[in-house]
Amino acid sequence: xxxxxxxxxxxxxxxEPFQMPDPIPGPGEAVVKVAACALxxxxxxxxxxxxxxxxxxxxxxxxxxxxxxxxxxxxxVDPSLKVGSPVLVAPGIGCGECPACLAGRDNLCPKxxxxxxxxxxxxxxxxxxxxxxxxxxxxxxxxxxxxxxAFPLVFTTAWSMLVDKMKLQRxxxxxxxxxxxGVGSAAIQLAKHLGAxxxxxxxxxxxxxxxxxxxxxxxxxxxxxxxxxxxKELTGGxxxxxxxxxxxxxxxxASLRCLAPGGRLVTCGSTxxxxxxxxxxxxxxxxxxxxxxxxxxIQGLKECVKLAEAGxxxxxxxxxxxxxxxxxxxxxxLDRAFFGKILVNIP
Numbered sequence: 021x022x023x024x025x026x027x028x029x030x031x032x033x034x035x036e037p038f039q040m041p042d043p044i045p046g047p048g049e050a051v052v053k054v055a056a057c058a059l060x061x062x063x064x065x066x067x068x069x070x071x072x073x074x075x076x077x078x079x080x081x082x083x084x085x086x087x088x089x090x091x092x093x094x095x096x097v098d099p100s101l102k103v104g105s106p107v108l109v110a111p112g113i114g115c116g117e118c119p120a121c122l123a124g125r126d127n128l129c130p131k132x133x134x135x136x137x138x139x140x141x142x143x144x145x146x147x148x149x150x151x152x153x154x155x156x157x158x159x160x161x162x163x164x165x166x167x168x169x170a171f172p173l174v175f176t177t178a179w180s181m182l183v184d185k186m187k188l189q190r191x192x193x194x195x196x197x198x199x200x201x202g203v204g205s206a207a208i209q210l211a212k213h214l215g216a217x218x219x220x221x222x223x224x225x226x227x228x229x230x231x232x233x234x235x236x237x238x239x240x241x242x243x244x245x246x247x248x249x250x251x252k253e254l255t256g257g258x259x260x261x262x263x264x265x266x267x268x269x270x271x272x273x274a275s276l277r278c279l280a281p282g283g284r285l286v287t288c289g290s291t292x293x294x295x296x297x298x299x300x301x302x303x304x305x306x307x308x309x310x311x312x313x314x315x316x317x318i319q320g321l322k323e324c325v326k327l328a329e330a331g332x333x334x335x336x337x338x339x340x341x342x343x344x345x346x347x348x349x350x351x352x353x354l355d356r357a358f359f360g361k362i363l364v365n366i367p
Contacts, residue, residue, distance in 0.1 A: 023144035024346040025079035029069030032347045043148035045094035050151040054366040056166035057142035058085035083141035084111040087168035097151035106165050110153040110318045111135040111173050127315045170335035170361035174206035175324040180316025181286040190215030192261040197221050199231035200359040205336045207264050208234045213332050221247050230359045248274040268292040284309035336360035
């Protein structure tokens with residue numbers, strides 16, 4: 021099969037087309053014929069090389085977000101899964117047997133791994149996955165099968181952050197950073213569905229109307245306005261109830277200052293770096309809460325798929341590239357020249 025791989029860590033120039041052996045499903049496994057694979061910042065970090073992380077299978081195929089059709093099934097899979105059925109692949113993979121997995125908290129599994137990271141991913145014509153990670157799609161007609169690839173990782177993360185960790189309530193105000201990012205655009209949709217008032221940030225004027233079209237109540241161009249000051253103005257000086265954060269030190273400290281007393285911040289990313297300074301007195305004196313979040317349980321993704329099939333949420337595709345232009349697709353992500361998700365379509 022044709023795949024896009026890297027044989028050593030480095031820049032986008034390390035990505036190259038390569039012929040890999042066709043995967044064969046074993047017990048409990050499935051091979052998916054890939055329709056599209058969406059990009060995430062994790063793809064960038066995996067290609068560049070994460071310090072202290074396990075050695076990857078090389079040549080390595082990246083890509084966490086996959087939609088496609090079932091091509092073949094190994095023995096012992098759920099009988100509801102049929103060859104030819106359209107599916108999403110839940111990108112986070114637990115063992116299925118430990119106490120965390122059995123409690124529905126598979127992202128806390130000691131053996132938790134991610135498609136395209138610790139195992140071969142979806143930037144290829146086919147991908148081998150555990151059959152338990154397949155989610156059948158019943159309304160492909162509402163969105164194209166390829167567009168569905170823009171859905172899994174960001175909505176898994178958004179549900180875990182907003183519902184499980186933040187426990188966002190109707191009528192509360194939440195500040196969501198980077199409306200144009202995949203996870204930011206997903207969070208805006210879900211927060212509005214939950215009945216919250218949404219403030220969000222963008223870094224380009226052309227992204228303002230796109231953020232409003234998604235449902236954002238107020239959009240702050242952080243290159244023109246101080247988002248902390250503007251958030252306070254928009255809440256009458258009180259501050260926001262919660263912050264959805266995935267940027268890191270560029271915004272982290274100011275985001276804490278945006279919070280009202282008793283507010284909570286949930287973070288899932290560090291695109292501007294891993295290290296931040298904390299004023300512990302400000303945190304305990306104002307009864308603030310900080311939660312970390314790494315992806316989320318598969319059940320949250322299943323709930324989001326139900327909402328999308330009912331029309332309440334949607335995969336948001338910003339740009340598409342063919343498989344042979346995977347380098348250009350990753351560079352587009354680095355340049356932030358998109359709104360939503362970047363898809364790599366597989367012919």
